Amino acid sequence: MQLSYTRILFCLGLTLAVFVSNAPQTHALQAATAQHLLPDAPQPASQAPGPQTQSAPAATATLSGTVLDTNHDVLQGAQVTLAGPSDQVRNTISGSSGEFSFTALPPGAYRLKVSGSGMSTFKSQPISLEPGAVKLMPPITLSIAVASASVTVNGDKEELSEEQVQIAEQQRVLGVIPNFYSSYDWNAPPMLAKQKFKLSLRSLIDPVTFLEVAGIAGAEQYKGIFPAYGCCLEGYGKRYGAAFANQVAGDMLGRAVYPALFHQDPRYFYKGTGGVRARAFYAMSQAVVARSDSGRLMPNYSQILGNLTSGALSNLYYPEQDRGARLVFLNGLAEIGANAAGNLIREFVLKDLTSRAKRNSSAASAP
Numbered sequence: 001m002q003l004s005y006t007r008i009l010f011c012l013g014l015t016l017a018v019f020v021s022n023a024p025q026t027h028a029l030q031a032a033t034a035q036h037l038l039p040d041a042p043q044p045a046s047q048a049p050g051p052q053t054q055s056a057p058a059a060t061a062t063l064s065g066t067v068l069d070t071n072h073d074v075l076q077g078a079q080v081t082l083a084g085p086s087d088q089v090r091n092t093i094s095g096s097s098g099e100f101s102f103t104a105l106p107p108g109a110y111r112l113k114v115s116g117s118g119m120s121t122f123k124s125q126p127i128s129l130e131p132g133a134v135k136l137m138p139p140i141t142l143s144i145a146v147a148s149a150s151v152t153v154n155g156d157k158e159e160l161s162e163e164q165v166q167i168a169e170q171q172r173v174l175g176v177i178p179n180f181y182s183s184y185d186w187n188a189p190p191m192l193a194k195q196k197f198k199l200s201l202r203s204l205i206d207p208v209t210f211l212e213v214a215g216i217a218g219a220e221q222y223k224g225i226f227p228a229y230g231c232c233l234e235g236y237g238k239r240y241g242a243a244f245a246n247q248v249a250g251d252m253l254g255r256a257v258y259p260a261l262f263h264q265d266p267r268y269f270y271k272g273t274g275g276v277r278a279r280a281f282y283a284m285s286q287a288v289v290a291r292s293d294s295g296r297l298m299p300n301y302s303q304i305l306g307n308l309t310s311g312a313l314s315n316l317y318y319p320e321q322d323r324g325a326r327l328v329f330l331n332g333l334a335e336i337g338a339n340a341a342g343n344l345i346r347e348f349v350l351k352d353l354t355s356r357a358k359r360n361s362s363a364a365s366a367p
Contacts, residue, residue, distance in 0.1 A: 059107075059131035059132035060103070060104045060105055060106060060107075060131070060132070061105040061106075061107060061129035061130065061131065061132065061133040061134070061135065062101065062102065062103045062104075062105065062133070062134045062135065063082065063101070063102045063105060063110065063112070063127065063129065063135045063137065064099065064100065064101035064102070064135070064136055064137065065099070065100060065101075065112075065136065065137030065138070065139070065140055066094075066097070066098045066099050066100075066137075066139050066140065067080070067094040067098045067099075067100065067114055067116075067139075067140050067141075067142060068098060068139050068140065068141050068142070069119070069141065069142060069143070069186070069187050070141060070142075070143045070144070070295070071186060072139075072141075073186065074094075074096075074097050074098030075094060075098050075116055075119070075142060075187065076094055076095065076096050076097075076098060077093055077094060077116065077117075078093060078094040078098075078100075078114055078115065078116040078119070078142065079091070079093060079114070079115050079116065080092050080093060080094060080100045080112070080113070080114050081112070081113040081114075082102050082105075082110055082111070082112055082113075083110065083111045083113070084105065084106070084108055084109075084110045085106065085108035085109065085110075090102055094114075105129055107129055107130055107131045107133075108128075108129060109126045109127065109128050109129075110126070110127045110128075110129060111123070111124055111125075111126060111127065112124040112127060112137070112140075114140050114142065115142070116142050116187075117160070117189070118144060118160055118187070118188075118189030119142040119143065119144060119187065120142050120143045120144070121142075122140050122141075122142060124137075143295060144187065144189070144190075144294065144295035157189070157192060158192060158194075160189040161189065161190070161191045161192040161194070161195040162195060164183075164188060164189065164190075164191050164195065165191065165195045165198055165199050165202075167188075167356070168180040168181070168183075168199055168267075169199075169202060170355065170356040171354050171355065171356050171357060172354065172355050173350055173353045173354050174353055174355075175355050176208065177208050178203060178206050178208055178209075179346075179350055179354045179357075180199060180202070180203050181199075181203075181255065181266060181267050181268055182267065182268050182270060182346045182350060182351075182354070182357075183267040183268065183269045183270065184270045184272075184351060184354075184357050186269055186270075188267075188269075190265050190293035190294075190295075191265065191266075191267075193256075193259075193260035196255065196256045196259050196260055196266060197252075197256045197260070199255070199256075199266075200251050200252055200255045200256040200266075201256075203251060203255075204247065204248060204251055204252075209247065210244075212247075213240060213243045213244045213247055214240060216239075216243040217236055217239040217240035217242075217243045218236070220239045220243070221235055221236050221239055225239075226238075226239065226242070226318065226319055226322055228319030228320075228321060228322065229242075229319060241317070242314070242317055242318060245313075245314070245317055246310055246314060246331065249306075249309070249310035249313050249314075250306055250307060250310040250335060253305070253306035253309050253310055254266070254302055254303045254305075254306025254307060254310070254335075255302070255306070257306075258301060258302035258303075258305050258306050259302045262292075262301045262302055263292055263293040263294070264290045264291065264292055264293065264298070264300070264301065264302045265290065265291045265292070265293060266290075266302060266303075268283075268286055268343055268346050269286075269291060270346065270347065270351060271283070271347060272347075272351070279347050279348070280344060280347070280348075282347070283340070283343040283344045283346065283347040283348075284340040284343060284344065286300070286339075286340075286343050287300065287303060287336050287337075287339040287340040287343060288300050288303070288304065288336070290302060290303065303335075303336070303339060304332075304336065306335075307331070307332040307333075307335035307336055307339075308328060308329075308332040310331065310332075310335070311327060311328040311329065311330070311331035311332040311335075312328045314327060314328075314331055315327060315328070
């Protein structure tokens, strides 16, 4: 019996010894099994760290708007300057629809400045932009710049005025007939007195002017107007001389002398928008209404007085029996009517036939 207890204790001791000797291998096997079954388990803090999280950039603002002229037409090519915090300055120009836009603006206070060639300058009050703000400015309106006594500004005005003469001289119907006194840019800067005389003289010496006078003299001879001049070549020569004298007096007085004295623009400004009736009324009214050099509408003293004065001067060379007040008013009123008819042709016909007209056109519309 004692032998049996001894054998049992020996077996238990042997079993415990085997279990203790195999314990490290058991733990290693369990660890390997766990790693195989859970490959995506979190790694210890001692492993290499992942990418660092970056902070989001601060929100920026946007400022936009539209530039118009005094007739509420879009103004293309205006210079737009935005001054921001720390004297940061950005520049752009208004687009074909008068629009401008500044993006990615840091929050802060800004000042806007808008100007155009021959136009006034707009300066805004401080504009506060919050982070992420999208600010739309009210329409910005620029008017024609008023004359200044500054020597520097006068120099700029001289250059702009000369440019207007060059534009006018390029305008010919079908590339031949002068269309010097039509402006297809409603915001065109005014011409100075010197350029008004220069354009008038250029018009008078154009070959087409001599052909036009020849046609007038021929029609008068055909109809037997001013019979005292006689017939044949001699009568035609007298009629030609009288018609040319009328042309010189009318052009020089109505398009140069009086416009310089009254500070009026001798050109017809193409309307181009609205109904036929509105455009026709505008065209005919321009025979007695003119634009001043400062852009205001006023009675067309230049054309009216120019026509009446040239009619009075015609008493010096027309036959004695045709002279008098009747001749003055006949020629004067005839010229006013001719101007009204000519304006209708300018408004409805000549633009599509005039070279350079579309190139010189810029939002040409009247109120």
